[in-house]
Amino acid sequence: MVDLLKASGLCGGYGDVQVLHDVALTVKAGEIVCLIGSNGAGKTTLLRVLSGMAKSTAGSILFADQDLRGLPAQEIVRRGIAHVPEGRRLFAGMTVRENLLMGSYLRGDGRAVINKDLDFVLATFPKLAERLHQDASTLSGGEQQMCAIGRGLMANPTLLMIDELSLGLSPKLVGELSKALTEINRAGQSILLVEQDVATALRLASTGFVLDTGRIVLSGPSNELVANPSVREAYLGMTAA
Amino acid sequence: MKRSPIAIVGLGVLVLVVIILPFTATNYLLRLTTIAFMYIALASSWNIVGGFIGYPSFATAAFFGIGAYASGILRGASSLPLPATWLFGAAAATLFSLLVGPAILRLRGHYFAVASLVLAAVLREITNAATTLTGGGMGLNLPAVGAINVDVQTRLYYVSMLVAAALTIGLATLIWRSRLGWAMRCIEQNEDAAIVLGVNTLATKILGFAASAATAGLVGAIYATWIGYIDPTDAFDDLLSVKPIIMAFIGGVGTIFGPVAGAIIFLVLEEFVWRNVLNFHAGILGIIIVALLVFMPGGIGSIGRGIEKLRAYGRAGRTSDISGAAPPVVPS
Numbered sequence: 139m140v141d142l143l144k145a146s147g148l149c150g151g152y153g154d155v156q157v158l159h160d161v162a163l164t165v166k167a168g169e170i171v172c173l174i175g176s177n178g179a180g181k182t183t184l185l186r187v188l189s190g191m192a193k194s195t196a197g198s199i200l201f202a203d204q205d206l207r208g209l210p211a212q213e214i215v216r217r218g219i220a221h222v223p224e225g226r227r228l229f230a231g232m233t234v235r236e237n238l239l240m241g242s243y244l245r246g247d248g249r250a251v252i253n254k255d256l257d258f259v260l261a262t263f264p265k266l267a268e269r270l271h272q273d274a275s276t277l278s279g280g281e282q283q284m285c286a287i288g289r290g291l292m293a294n295p296t297l298l299m300i301d302e303l304s305l306g307l308s309p310k311l312v313g314e315l316s317k318a319l320t321e322i323n324r325a326g327q328s329i330l331l332v333e334q335d336v337a338t339a340l341r342l343a344s345t346g347f348v349l350d351t352g353r354i355v356l357s358g359p360s361n362e363l364v365a366n367p368s369v370r371e372a373y374l375g376m377t378a379a
Numbered sequence: 380m381k382r383s384p385i386a387i388v389g390l391g392v393l394v395l396v397v398i399i400l401p402f403t404a405t406n407y408l409l410r411l412t413t414i415a416f417m418y419i420a421l422a423s424s425w426n427i428v429g430g431f432i433g434y435p436s437f438a439t440a441a442f443f444g445i446g447a448y449a450s451g452i453l454r455g456a457s458s459l460p461l462p463a464t465w466l467f468g469a470a471a472a473t474l475f476s477l478l479v480g481p482a483i484l485r486l487r488g489h490y491f492a493v494a495s496l497v498l499a500a501v502l503r504e505i506t507n508a509a510t511t512l513t514g515g516g517m518g519l520n521l522p523a524v525g526a527i528n529v530d531v532q533t534r535l536y537y538v539s540m541l542v543a544a545a546l547t548i549g550l551a552t553l554i555w556r557s558r559l560g561w562a563m564r565c566i567e568q569n570e571d572a573a574i575v576l577g578v579n580t581l582a583t584k585i586l587g588f589a590a591s592a593a594t595a596g597l598v599g600a601i602y603a604t605w606i607g608y609i610d611p612t613d614a615f616d617d618l619l620s621v622k623p624i625i626m627a628f629i630g631g632v633g634t635i636f637g638p639v640a641g642a643i644i645f646l647v648l649e650e651f652v653w654r655n656v657l658n659f660h661a662g663i664l665g666i667i668i669v670a671l672l673v674f675m676p677g678g679i680g681s682i683g684r685g686i687e688k689l690r691a692y693g694r695a696g697r698t699s700d701i702s703g704a705a706p707p708v709v710p711s
Contacts, residue, residue: 191574215577227572229565240565243558244577293577 139166142328143297148197150187157183159352165297170329172343174336174373180352181332182224185301189221190214202296216244218296224305226286230275234266234285237274241292259288262318280311299330304338316342336373340364397541401534409533415646416540417598420547422626422638424594427551429624430633431560432587433567437496437620439595442472444502444615446596447603451519452512454604461524465600472596476589484584496620503615518610521603536605543601547594552635554590563587567633629671631678640679
C-alpha cells in the first residue's frame, strides 16, 4: 500500500513547551491507524500539529508526497485532511444539517456532490437523519460524536483524523461507532484514530502507534501490539504471564 | 424565508411612518428620529463584530471619530459634495480597521475588548495633538450646507441618517446570509472548531471588523456635518462604543432585528429619563439598563423567560425548599 501520510522527525508543542520529540508516524492509504497512549502523552498535540492547529518546530509531514508542515489549517483541510476535534465541538444554535454542511465549507464542487455525501453520512448514521433539523446542542453524547464525525466526512477528506472517539460514551455506543467506522473504512476512507481505550483502538485499527511523553515508543500491526507484554501491562491492565 | 402577515403589515406601517414624518412632524421629532437612525446604524454596525462573530468590540467610537474627522477635514479643505466627503470618512475608518484589525483580532475575549477600547483613547490624544490638521482641543468647525434653512437641513440629515441605517442593516443582512455569515457564526460558537473546518478565521474577523468600521465611519461622517462642530472628546466619546452594545443587548445580540429594536427602545428610555429626571438621568438610565439585562439576558425576545425567572424567585420565597431541587433520597 502507498504511504498516505508520513510524518518524520516531528517536534512541536505550544509556545516554549515542547510536547513532541522526533515523532515518526505513517498512515497507508485505505487503512485505519490508531495512536494510543496515556493521558498527556501528546496524542492530541500530534493531531493538532498534523492539522495545522499547533506549531511544529522541526521534521516533515508528507501527505500525498507534499510537505504540509507550516501550512495554515485551512490549506491542510483543502488538501484532504479532516480533523474531528476532541470533545466534538459542534456549533450550538445550528441544526444537525447545518453543522454537517459546515464540514463542506471549503469545497468548491457543486451542491449535487455535497448532497450525495450528506446522504452517505446520513445512511451511515441513521440517527442523525432523525434529528436533522434539531439544534445540535440537543443531541446525546453519542449522537454528537456521530455528528462530529459526519461533519469531518463532509469535507470529503482523504484522511479522517478522529480525536478521542469513545470519550464519555457508553460501551454500547462505542460499539456502534466502531461498526460505523469500519464501514466507512471499507468504503475506502483512511482513518487516523486517537484513542485512550486501547482495546477498542487496537480492535479497530490494523496498525498502531504508542506515544509516551511525546515519543513514539512502539509501533506495529495491531495484533502484534495486543500480544506485546509491555502494551498489555501498561495499557490493557493485564500482567504478563 | 416565510414571514408572518403581522410582520409584513408592521414593516409596511413603519415604512409609511418614515416616509410621512418629514412632511408632518416637528423639527424636534425629526431630530429625535434622526438620532434613532444613527443609533440603529451604530448598534447594527457593532452587532457585526460583537454579535455575529462574538468578539466584544469597543472600537465603535474609534471608527465613528475617524469618519467624523476624515470627512470634516476634507470638507474644510475642498468643495466636494457632501456624500463624497461622507464616503471618504467611511473609507478612512475602513482603512484604519484594516491596519489595526490584523493585530488586535488575534486576541480573544477580554484582551480583545481592552485592545479595542484603547483605540479610541489613542486616537483622541492624536487628534488633540495634531492641532494644525484637526484644530486640536479647540475642535473643528464644519462649513454649513449652502444657504438652506433649518427645516430643509433637518430633513436632509433625516434622510441621510435613514440611508446610513438602511445601508448598515442591508450590509449586516447580506453578511448574515452569506458564506461569510456562516463562518462568523462558527467563530462565535467555537473558534477552534471553525479553524478545523478550514474557516480562515482571521480573514473572516478582519472582514467583519472592516464592515463595522465602514458603517460606523459613515455615521460619524454624517454626524459631523449635521452637528457642524466636532472635538476630540465628542467624536471619540467612549459612550459611542458602550451605547451600541447596550442597545444590541436590549434587542437581542446576533440577530438582524435585535439591534434595531434595541436602539429604538434605548433612545425612548434615554429621552424619557432625560426629560423627566434631569439631575439624575444617567443614574436612572443605568438602573434601567441593569434591570433590562438581568431580566432579559437574551434581549426583548427573551422577556417571557425573564418573567418566568421572576415567578420562580417568588415561588422559592414562599416555599421552604429554596433550591427547588428534590430532597436527596436516603437509601434505607
